[in-house]
Amino acid sequence: MKALKIFPYFYLFIGLLFIYDGVNKIIxxxxxxxxxxxxxxxxxxxxxxxxxxxxxxKFN
Structure with missing residues (x-):
């Protein structure tokens, strides 16, 4: 059950990595x-x- 609470932050981390990648490509x-x-x-x-x-x- 703890994995379900931690897993959304994985998406946030991936999003931040791709924003960093996009800014680097622009620079x-x-x-x-x-x-x-x-x-x-x-x-x-x-x-x-x-x-x-x-x-x-909603699940909880």
């Missing part, structure tokens, strides 16, 4: 729009964090 001026994928994945991960936290409250 390095990489060609194309690869940085957008990093921000999209970060947004989905952060959404999943809040969704899992909310659903965990």
């Amino acid at each position: 390095q001026n990489q060609e194309g729009y690869d940085f957008l994928w990093s921000f999209v994945i970060a947004a989905v991960a952060i959404f999943m964090f809040f969704f899992r936290k909310r659903s965990l409250k």
Whole structure:
């Protein structure tokens, strides 16, 4: 049961890593729009964090 409480923070960590990756790609001026994928994945991960936290409250 403790794993269910810790698991949403994994999504938050992944989201922060992808935000960091996206900012690094912007700073390095990489060609194309690869940085957008990093921000999209970060947004989905952060959404999943809040969704899992909310659903965990409903589950309890």
